[in-house]
Amino acid sequence: MDRMGAMKVSEVQALVGQLREVTASRRAYSRRFRLDQLKGIKALVRDHTQELQEALYHDLGKAPFESTVTEISVIKNEVDYAILHVSDWMEPESVRMPLAYQPATGTIRPRPKGQVLIIGPWNYPVQLVLAPLVAAVSAGNTAVLKPSEKAPATADVLARLIPEYLDPSAVAVVQGGAEVVQALLAEKWDHIFYTGGERVGRIVYEAAAQQLTPVTLELGGKSPAVVSDGPVATIAKRLAWGKFVNAGQTCVAPDYVLAVGDQMRDKLEAELPKVIDEFYESSPESSLDYGRLISAEHTQRLVEMLQQTLDAGAELITGGGYAIEERYLAPTVISRVAPDTAVMAEEIFGPILPIVTVKDIDEAMAFIGERPHPLAAYLFTDRARVRREFEERVVAGSMGFDAPLLQISVPGLPFGGVGPSGIGNYHGKYGFDTFTHFRAEVSKTDQLDTLKAVYPPYGWAKKQFTKRVL
Known part of the structure; x- marks a missing residue:
């Protein structure tokens, strides 16, 4: 198979900057945009099953049946589950407010984290790249995917097809080796999702810590x-x-x-x-x-x-x-x-x-x-x-x-490690949650200012009130 070119390190910063503009526009936040990207992933694996199977055979010698069972069908199930439920996941949740705060409303509002980096492994190079992407776009994020250079045929297929089926201004694929990964990690992200070995996982974690970026690390261990x-x-x-x-x-x-x-x-x-x-x-x-x-x-x-x-x-x-x-x-x-x-x-x-x-x-x-x-x-x-x-x-x-x-x-079960086998989890709603910031909101009416009970000066009457109500 002919190889697609690896991205130059000098091009990484420009790509991330372009993606950041799309993130700031909030275009990826809408329900319609999310569903369009999810349906694009579904169409990609449906239309190109044979091509993906051939790439997996080239990289790992996987039989077509095994590729279908362990990679392609997993993505089909994951994306169907997200399409079915994402509208409900997006809905804000009302929270009952304490009596002392009344009249007021409390809300948990799911918001996209923003711009995310997904670094995939070579062992399941379709499933373990596209499943995190399903979670990321269902949550309304823009994403950069870095498939493993050790599974080059599969990485090439994904790099070519993803821009055809998903919005290329919101989802990008970057190819390359360690230098490209280092350049990506030097950028500012709102979440980094890494699947692979513990040694590189530590490198990712250390890089993320420099900018206090939240991470999901799907590692391994001796099961x-x-x-x-x-x-x-x-x-x-x-x-x-x-x-x-x-x-x-x-x-x-x-x-x-x-x-x-x-x-x-x-x-x-x-x-x-x-x-x-x-x-x-x-x-x-x-x-x-x-x-x-x-x-x-x-x-x-x-x-x-x-x-x-x-x-x-x-x-x-x-x-x-x-x-x-x-x-x-x-x-x-x-x-x-x-x-x-x-x-x-x-x-x-x-x-x-x-x-x-x-x-x-x-x-x-x-x-x-x-x-x-x-x-x-x-x-x-x-x-x-x-x-x-x-x-x-x-x-x-x-x-x-x-x-x-x-x-x-x-799709309904969380998948992730504990301790040295990983940080965080995903699949289904758990993947949506991983790439979502759940923002707390309180709205207090100005028609009845019950907050005056806690304004200074703190006299005897206010102290008695707080003993009874708070």
């Missing part, structure tokens, strides 16, 4: 999947799907399994290889349903991590094959993994599933609690008591019970 009890055949299929979709490059994928007891570990060791063979017809390397890693460098990192863990005594259950230049690493399961090995030191973000054995559910929850709060936590169990304890004791951005990933694609 555990605790397997306590239940039908192992079903559990193995759901674990394998959640882990190996998009070749494991999913921020809420099960990063590792905590198998409760040796017996459960042994069952998973037996069942997971069968499931992987079934999913990819015993040949993931030639399967059109199994994706590729984003780069040779990322593949090399994962291969080294895997080898270090095996050298430390872990057992290879299935997989392990790789081709660095082809960006391929087989769906891999390792077991008898020690907590201090390479795969447990950082987020894997690839198709390696470690199994760690714990003696009981209490040890599993303690294991999670000793580590940074994850973006997601999963529990497989048929026991209501175990689920209640897990809900109460485990801190995570989101939870899934007996199924992974589903929580990220429901």
Whole structure:
């Protein structure tokens, strides 16, 4: 695919200045404008589904079906939900005023934050760019989108199509690498929305702090999947799907399994290889349903991590094959993994599933609690008591019970991290709220000046009044 040109650093300031003029005009505030932009996003993904699928295959080896399920349909659902509800979200809310302030009215009025920057990742380069955009334009903001240069084909398609379907004076796409991101971060924004890794997230946060800009940081972490009890055949299929979709490059994928007891570990060791063979017809390397890693460098990192863990005594259950230049690493399961090995030191973000054995559910929850709060936590169990304890004791951005990933694609549910896995959330009304300033307004009539009760001088009568009324 031919590449579109990256924006020059010198052009960034001019673009942001032009967008600022549109923001100041308040043209993007209107209900009609918001709906037009939302319908534009809907039309874009409807009219260019095949082109988006081809770009995703080029960048990540995603099968068209997988692209539809994990990217395009998610955006369709998100934008339909916003179109249906945005008029209600925009409405001001009346607040009952205290008796001492009467007669008066109180109002919460949703107002756009203004001009926002959205920095997208490479792993879901359609969903995780357009979903924040749905939230931003539904709230009446102008926006600059910075798709990841590591998914160049998808970034090019978005850069070409977005100006055709949305108002280019209110929504702009900027392409480029680290220098362009630095130039964007140097500008003044009313909100910055970043999805990606923790290291760059800290850079974004520090840059935003220089101008006290509010941020949403959608990061990641090591999301555990605790397997306590239940039908192992079903559990193995759901674990394998959640882990190996998009070749494991999913921020809420099960990063590792905590198998409760040796017996459960042994069952998973037996069942997971069968499931992987079934999913990819015993040949993931030639399967059109199994994706590729984003780069040779990322593949090399994962291969080294895997080898270090095996050298430390872990057992290879299935997989392990790789081709660095082809960006391929087989769906891999390792077991008898020690907590201090390479795969447990950082987020894997690839198709390696470690199994760690714990003696009981209490040890599993303690294991999670000793580590940074994850973006997601999963529990497989048929026991209501175990689920209640897990809900109460485990801190995570989101939870899934007996199924992974589903929580990220429901427009009515908030999605976001906690602690090192992220700041803030979005989707549906929560996304609208993220990009909205809820302004408090009080209107006091001048026909009856009850405020005279608090004007100086503060005599005996006023003191008695305040004791009774305030």
